[in-house]
Amino acid sequence: MEGLAKFPPRPTGAGEMFQLFRNGAPRTRASLVAETGQSRSTVAARIDALRSVGLLAPAGEATSTGGRPPSTFAFDPGGRIALGVDLGATHARIAVTDLAGVPIAQVDEPLAIADGPDPVLAWVAETGRKLVTQAGRRMDELAGVGIGLPGPVDHGTGRPVNPPIMPGWGGVDVPAELYARLGAPVLVDNDVNIMALGEHRTMAPDVDDLLFVKVATGIGAGVIMDGQLRRGAQGAAGDLGHVTVPGAGDIPCRCGNNGCLEAVAGGAAIAARLRAAGASVGTTQDIVDLVRSGDVAAGQAVRQAGRDIGSVLAASVSLLNPARIVVGGILAGAGEHLMAGIREVVYQRSLPLATRDLRITPSEAGAQAGVVGAATLVIEQYLAPSSVDTLIAAKEVM
Numbered sequence: 083m084e085g086l087a088k089f090p091p092r093p094t095g096a097g098e099m100f101q102l103f104r105n106g107a108p109r110t111r112a113s114l115v116a117e118t119g120q121s122r123s124t125v126a127a128r129i130d131a132l133r134s135v136g137l138l139a140p141a142g143e144a145t146s147t148g149g150r151p152p153s154t155f156a157f158d159p160g161g162r163i164a165l166g167v168d169l170g171a172t173h174a175r176i177a178v179t180d181l182a183g184v185p186i187a188q189v190d191e192p193l194a195i196a197d198g199p200d201p202v203l204a205w206v207a208e209t210g211r212k213l214v215t216q217a218g219r220r221m222d223e224l225a226g227v228g229i230g231l232p233g234p235v236d237h238g239t240g241r242p243v244n245p246p247i248m249p250g251w252g253g254v255d256v257p258a259e260l261y262a263r264l265g266a267p268v269l270v271d272n273d274v275n276i277m278a279l280g281e282h283r284t285m286a287p288d289v290d291d292l293l294f295v296k297v298a299t300g301i302g303a304g305v306i307m308d309g310q311l312r313r314g315a316q317g318a319a320g321d322l323g324h325v326t327v328p329g330a331g332d333i334p335c336r337c338g339n340n341g342c343l344e345a346v347a348g349g350a351a352i353a354a355r356l357r358a359a360g361a362s363v364g365t366t367q368d369i370v371d372l373v374r375s376g377d378v379a380a381g382q383a384v385r386q387a388g389r390d391i392g393s394v395l396a397a398s399v400s401l402l403n404p405a406r407i408v409v410g411g412i413l414a415g416a417g418e419h420l421m422a423g424i425r426e427v428v429y430q431r432s433l434p435l436a437t438r439d440l441r442i443t444p445s446e447a448g449a450q451a452g453v454v455g456a457a458t459l460v461i462e463q464y465l466a467p468s469s470v471d472t473l474i475a476a477k478e479v480m
């Protein structure tokens with residue numbers, strides 16, 4: 083139908099036109115006229131506006147089809163910087179990135195989240211400032227700060243909600259606390275969501291529907307649908323760790339329920355089981371080391387954990403029909419045992435149509451997924467059409 087052929091709507095403002103440049107490919111004025119349906123003078127004015135706020139830069143000349151070769155323009159990701167912060171239970175990773183999400187400077191240090199918000203946020207601010215200087219940039223170039231926390235975060239306010247491993251953090255206004263210290267907008271999310279975003283944007287940008295599952299001491303998932311991170315009504319979407327495993331019986335979970343996935347298949351649960359069988363295992367990393375050394379009992383325990391995770395994931399596959407499940411977190415380092423257990427049950431329990439093209443793969447972004455995803459939160463907000471239009475309007479007033 084003729085009317086429907088016009089959808090999606092063609093770009094209207096400079097902020098919308100800028101979205102065409104986000105994939106990095108240079109464009110000429112003529113190609114933009116063809117793509118947007120706008121007049122040559124409108125396109126020229128919008129290019130000027132985008133250049134004035136530092137988002138576009140000349141990118142040389144295109145091949146001529148006769149006459150003077152046309153100028154091309156491209157997204158300039160170096161115009162501003164973002165700070166990505168990934169806080170785990172016992173470690174912290176911070177990166178300064180450009181607006182393409184590419185790290186320019188980075189630090190990775192032990193840090194106990196249980197020390198409480200004051201010392202931890204002071205460290206984040208001080209280390210962030212140092213990194214910006216180390217990257218050869220200035221604080222007034224900072225587009226914003228994205229931060230991932232190892233616990234539930236209310237998406238509307240950026241405040242942690244009853245975070246089990248973060249004593250003292252419940253209800254803390256993390257955006258306001260960090261804004262006071264760094265003077266830039268702050269976006270907060272849980273660690274699994276930022277990992278899902280980082281993995282998707284860097285390793286699988288063409289996969290529209292993806293589930294990222296973090297398997298570590300705890301278990302959680304991030305949901306990408308239609309290319310967007312989906313958080314649900316309060317930001318709790320993807321909390322798979324407390325879904326009941328069929329047949330798990332009365333194994334108690336720290337949440338107060340019995341038979342939760344995390345209590346059955348999380349790193350702490352596997353470690354306890356291996357210790358009961360006489361193995362010397364403390365942390366989740368110890369399990370990975372044991373599996374890698376060829377220990378048969380540890381390999382079997384991780385494979386069974388994979389099956390238990392698969393039984394919960396099979397329901398998610400039926401509900402959401404993802405094209406890809408990416409498995410990350412420390413236990414993903416145990417290699418094929420975990421993946422084989424997950425695959426075995428997901429493919430067996432899901433309907434053929436849902437699994438026909440489903441791939442279940444280990445994370446490729448690895449430890450980088452979190453910081454890059456945290457920076458991506460900021461970048462996507464900063465470069466959204468309405469934000470770009472606001473930047474341009476502010477520039478024109480000056």
Ligand SMILES: [Zn+2]
Binds near residue numbers: 339
């Ligand atoms: Zn639970």
